[in-house]
Amino acid sequence: MSNTGGRDGGIQSVDRAISVLEILARLGEAGVSEVAAEIEVHKSTAFRLLGALEGHGLVEQATDRGKYRLGFGLIPLAGAVSDRLEVTRQGRPVYEQLAADLGETINIAVLQSHWVVNIDQAMGPSTVATHNWIGRLTPLHCTSSGKVLLAHLDPERRAELLAEAGMEAVTPNTITSLSMLDAELAQVRETGLAVAIEEYEIGLNAAAAPVCDRAGQVIAALTVSGPAYRMDTTRLKELATPLRAAASEMSRRMGWFQP
Known part of the structure; x- marks a missing residue:
């Protein structure tokens, strides 16, 4: 006993x-x-x-x-998991090069329950200070990576996750209207790009593009983020093309060849 x-x-x-x-x-x-x-x-x-x-x-x-x-002390543990994930193994050379080219922080994020979890990160040589996002759980509705992952779920699953997570107003810019979010997610599906303008954190902007597996299913989001004073809407538009190109190359390495 x-x-x-x-x-x-x-x-x-x-x-x-x-x-x-x-x-x-x-x-x-x-x-x-x-x-x-x-x-x-x-x-x-x-x-x-x-x-x-x-x-x-x-x-x-x-x-x-x-x-x-x-x-x-968690980094070696997270790294061991990260290395086993095919998306990081196949994509790391791509997003490390993207970080070097853009001089910005690049993250890879996947869905975990009703959260987004960042599983790997690359920083450009000019990045002076940044968040360490590896292992960080972030909301779905107010992050660029979350929007990408939500946009490509079937409507029932998307509604289920949003109901479980809620749509808390994290900042004054957070979208808390389901209809407004749905409209934005439709645009994400059409353009292949999601943005978050100080929605999760004041002073932080980000954009994300989808990464697909060999079946064409979105399995991850490739994200570029930085301080709002440097990464304004004009800069985000400039970053859209190389970000989408890198996400497409990662998808190609995962076995997905777009028509």
């Missing part, structure tokens, strides 16, 4: 630790009290969990305010 109890307790600790990582992936950063409230444990338990994760480099303290965020 004691062995079983210890085993069950260990499993519970693992479950809670995974929940903490998921919370930090969703929120970006959180304090001990926030984590404790999310997983419904005492603050001392949350503190011990965060301490254990910090000891392995999986989380780190973001500031002297006691906030925690995901740590660099």
